[in-house]
Amino acid sequence: KAGVTQTPRYLIKTRGQQVTLSCSPISGHRSVSWYQQTPGQGLQFLFEYFSETQRNKGNFPGRFSGRQFSNSRSEMNVSTLELGDSALYLCASSRTSGREQFFGPGTRLTVL
């Protein structure tokens, strides 16, 4: 069974631009969670989607948004990029919300 995939793996953007990251969960998994990882703040929860509905959201500004499609694939979007958005963005999927999550390899975003 294929693992969680994320595209692209690396991104370089400039301040003010927007970016879309994609995540394909493990087949059969309907819950997708997103995390931001930085050296200073560690791993922080962004949001979780289940059956195309956002069920939970972390403490991030409205510039961070996401969605989930009927095939459970998820995207997250960051608008008006700031230097502080430079981070590793991880997505994780689980069969049901509450069980263990399996992570993708991450997307490394650099904002210049």
Added chain:
Amino acid sequence: AQTVTQSQPEMSVQEAETVTLSCTYDTSESDYYLFWYKQPPSRQMILVIRQEAYKQQNATENRFSVNFQKAAKSFSLKISDSQLGDAAMYFCAYRSDAGGTSYGKLTFGQGTILTVHP
């Protein structure tokens, strides 16, 4: 809000020896899950072991075992017969079973860097 604390920023161990990584957490809930994840230099987060709070028996996965002390809110990871491939950042994580604002959310500790010396 739940918090997870890993008080050891770095640990080191000799190959074939045993090492224990510490984790404490704070919660008022009774139903939850605890996890240890490993993040090697490749940055891929790998699930090492899971513990359900309602289970008194400590979880084990091959060379990895936990010491779960619910009353003390402690969840340490023991790695036996350490191997060079165990070198990584280790994260302790908490997940509530309460639903609502806990859906899909893992709360992580700050991590412990484990170095394995040959």
